[in-house]
Amino acid sequence: MLETPVILETGLPGRVTVQRITTADAVAFADHVEGDLPRLSEHLPWPEVTRTPDGAAEWLGRYERHEDGRVDVGGVWSGAALVGGALLHHHDPDYAVVEIGCWLTAAAEGGGVASAACRVLLGLARRELAAERVEWHVSTLNVRSRRLAERLGFTHEGTMRSNYVLRGDRLDTDVLSLVGAELDPFVQ
Ligand SMILES: CC(C)(COP(=O)(O)OP(=O)(O)OC[C@H]1O[C@@H](n2cnc3c(N)ncnc32)[C@H](O)[C@@H]1OP(=O)(O)O)[C@@H](O)C(=O)NCCC(=O)NCCS
Numbered sequence: 001m002l003e004t005p006v007i008l009e010t011g012l013p014g015r016v017t018v019q020r021i022t023t024a025d026a027v028a029f030a031d032h033v034e035g036d037l038p039r040l041s042e043h044l045p046w047p048e049v050t051r052t053p054d055g056a057a058e059w060l061g062r063y064e065r066h067e068d069g070r071v072d073v074g075g076v077w078s079g080a081a082l083v084g085g086a087l088l089h090h091h092d093p094d095y096a097v098v099e100i101g102c103w104l105t106a107a108a109e110g111g112g113v114a115s116a117a118c119r120v121l122l123g124l125a126r127r128e129l130a131a132e133r134v135e136w137h138v139s140t141l142n143v144r145s146r147r148l149a150e151r152l153g154f155t156h157e158g159t160m161r162s163n164y165v166l167r168g169d170r171l172d173t174d175v176l177s178l179v180g181a182e183l184d185p186f187v188q
Contacts, residue, residue, distance in 0.1 A: 001072045001128055006120050011111035014079050018086065018117045021075035022064050025082070026057035029075070032082045036105040043142040044103065045166060063087065071098060071129065076108070076117050083108035086117040088125055096132040098125050102148075114148055122152070122178065122186035131183060136176040139166075149176045 002020035010016045021029065030053045033040060040047040050056040063070045071088035084104035091098040100121055102114045125131040136149040140159060150156070154176035162170045 001124050002074045002120075005077070008076070008113065008116035008120070010113045010116050012078055012108060012113060016083075016113060016116075017077050018074040018120055019077065021060060021073050021082075021085065023057045023060045025075060026053045026060060028082045029053075029056040029060060032084075032105055039106055040103060043139045043145070043166070063089075069098075071125075074117060074121060076104070076113060078108060078113075084113065084117070086114070086121045088121055088129070090135070091129065093129070096130055097135065098129055098131050098133075099135040099137060100125070101137075102145075109144075115151060118148070118152055119186050120188075122183060123188050126183040127187050133177055133179045134183060138174050138176070140172040140174055146174055146176075152178070153182060154178055 002018065005017035005019040008016045008018055030051055033047045033056070034051045037047055037051055046059060050059045060073060063073045069089060069091040071091050073085055073087040075082050076084040076086070084102065086100065086102040088098050088100055100118060102118050104114050122134060125134050136154050138145040138149065156174060156176050158175055160173045160175060163173050164171055
């Protein structure tokens with residue numbers, strides 16, 4: 001999945017693509033996380049551990065080995081710079097369910113980049129995984145992510161109360177989904 005670059009139409013100048021990233025990209029991955037750490041860590045747990053090349057290699061390696069339902073990570077490149085990504089994880093092939101996630105560095109935010117990358121991964125989830133349900137999990141504090149999911153057409157199903165801990169705080173998670181034929185428009 002995503003072995004060759006897919007060009008994204010965005011508001012950023014120049015060529016923006018999404019392509020599978022692996023442990024071979026660990027240095028670039030750690031650099032883009034470290035360069036925007038406080039912002040990326042606000043709602044996500046993994047930037048703290050992927051800010052170093054070793055940590056990034058370990059995290060990317062789990063996707064490369066498809067451990068525990070991890071499918072793939074697509075890195076978003078603006079020219080030669082890694083500026084974010086989108087991923088599919090928690091894949092349950094028996095029930096054809098998978099979860100999508102995404103992030104951008106501050107410089108790439110606000111240009112439709114995350115939306116474009118997510119549309120590509122949603123199409124792949126439907127076409128290559130035959131997904132019948134794609135979930136979007138987002139902290140109730142993460143307004144921008146919730147807005148993106150709703151712009152993509154996700155329906156809010158409910159809120160898991162106090163289901164995870166970030167830096168010592170117990171937080172709530174909104175669960176949104178696209179199901180069945182709602183995924184078809186994303187297939188290229
Ligand atoms: C969540 C996150 C990925 C959303 O990024 P985003 O840039 O807001 O999302 P989009 O790619 O949909 O871009 C939307 C913006 O681009 C604009 N836009 C959309 N398409 C565009 C285009 N083709 N040209 C120009 N602008 C465009 C939209 O009008 C919108 O503008 P606004 O921010 O003024 O409302 C980003 O905030 C982020 O990385 N946050 C930190 C990590 C995180 O929380 N990840 C999610 C975990 S659940």
